[in-house]
Amino acid sequence: MKNAMLSIVAAGLALLVPTTAFADDHMEADAPKWSIAIHGGAGTILPENITPEQRAAYEAALQEALDAGKKVLANGGSAMDAVKAAIIPMEDNPLFNAGRGAVFTWEGKNELDASIMDGRDRSAGAVTGVKTVRNPILLADKVRTDSPHVFLMGEGAEEFAGRQGFEVTPPEWFATEGRRESLERMKARELSALDVDLKFGTVGAVALDQNGDLAAGTSTGGMTGKRWGRIGDAPVIGAGTYADNRSCAVSATGWGEYFIRVGVAQEICTGLRATQTALDLLANPGDPRAIISEAASQRVADAVMEEVKELGGDGGIILATPQGHTIFSFNTAGMYRGRANSEGLNEVAIFGGEEAGTSATPDH
Template identity: 75%
Template sequence: MKTIILAAAAALFAFTSPLHAKAPAPEWSIAIHGGAGTLDPDRMTTEQRAAYEAALQNALDAGKAVLAEGGSAMDAVKAAILPLEDDPLFNAGRGAVFTWEGRNELDASIMDGRDRSAGAVTGVTTIKNPILLAEKVRTDSPHVFLMGEGAEQFASEQQLETAPPEWFATERRLESLERMKANALSAIDVDLKFGTVGAVALDQDGNLAAGTSTGGMTGKRWGRIGDAPVIGAGTYADNRACAVSATGWGEYFIRVGVAAEICSRIRMVRAQQAFKSGGEHREWLEREGYAQGIADAVMKEVKDLGGDGGVILVTPEGQALYSFNTTGMYRGRATSDGLNEVAIFGEGAAE
């Protein structure tokens, strides 16, 4: 029995220590998303599709540049999310949806896989780039999660850039709110998709990070908070497992704890494989589709409860993956071994 315990302890120690790889490729990887939902190619013009694909590639390129130059996963995540927050095509920052009262209320969160430090904000209305405020909460406050006026005050103390209400507001989003009220529709009927944006990354030092930013759901009321700013639901990163950013019907993602659930299951598989192989397990982890299977299983659980959406994730081996239970997800991924793609429809959906 003592021998077995010592062997298990040695295996687990090997698992939590840096993996010894014969060919540690890719050196870096990144994945991004701009929302998931009921996306129909027949309802999107060639010009609209080109605009979304260009915006996704622009964000992907910003994150790639950081990683290719040896920058950190945290910096890459921020670099990728910033242009998505500034682009009115997406429901985050500029272009955010309206609350029932006609305001744009913004949420964001970010997490570092090295030490699982995290920062999150909800219900802010004047912060030009909420992901930068979430990062300041992580690095310059003793807290993890700030809301509303308190978050705004903290942002002022940190001298973060602000913007007036008209910066965030767009006619398209206002029309969605008006149509929702006039026809007694749900946010799902109006939006057809969840426009949350996010990024996950692995850097050349083997560190993981994740970030998510959103305007929430059209017509949200009573201070509703979705999964995007909730660490463990919409965002999670742990160097021992993965980095995840989610987009979807937040109430269900919170109930499942989607981001942390995926990472927990991946970490368990990695620990089991480390024990079986004495720590020499990278080749198996790279070869087997364990991470994709776990992400698909969790997204199926969301669907079985009645929720829609998707996730992006990267693993310590550099796999950049998607899983969604909707007809489409605005997404992109790139790795140092040459993979570069952006997509909107089909392929990668969890049944």
């Protein structure tokens, strides 16, 4: 396997040097004042497996989440608030594997994970294995702001939630018949989680606000039939979520074990920082044209996702950059996704190649 960081930097610089090292003079002036991207899972999502009615429902749900985040940013709100605003309606929507509609563990429980990170100071909060919190992304943020810790689990996380005034949400709120049937089918046919979950329904959002600050958040129910307290990448800072104003904000969805092994979210941000450092060395001090292009950012993200693929993992990421770019990269047939910015961009998509700026290298 290639050295990951060398391949990432090489991928970025390939588009930057020598003749295209600098962005056009107008690039910085035309950069969006704010931008946001969301996802609702990636996997074997094929047109023939979705009815027109199902597609319309997913597109409407994605647009609802996107609108909630857009409203915050357009009104001058923070990237952190926009990320939470976008994720909450997806946690409440049973179409996604987060909050209501989360998959079942082997024991027939809904156990929820979430994480969030602020690019301003890299403060972060995460929870795993919670069962009574309606919106885990809000609890993750409380861990970030009101505890001395970054990551809380299970009963301890729920005790903390109670001390912070979160209401106890009964198990019936999270449970849906379709998810229960997936678990029963898995057990009856001795299938793997990948056989019953055609998509990884993890939800997430990344945003850049008008102050130039970045944030990222991710929320999930994990994998159908997970056992022994399994934890995926979604609540792991650096794997499923990362934000740093110096480089990017990332939220991931997919086969979490592989995303943890690669450290996907932080690896992408580190790659972009390294690319920017190399670019700065080629520019005169203070040269405003020394800006990473959208294409270069795409290449960095794709290089990391290729590492995941080489190890055998499926999934995708959403990425927001300080330059206002919103990028998708996934190695599956599709990813529920959307993006918008202050320049009028607004799109939602499901299948690979449905909009400009999407890189997809399907395995299926």
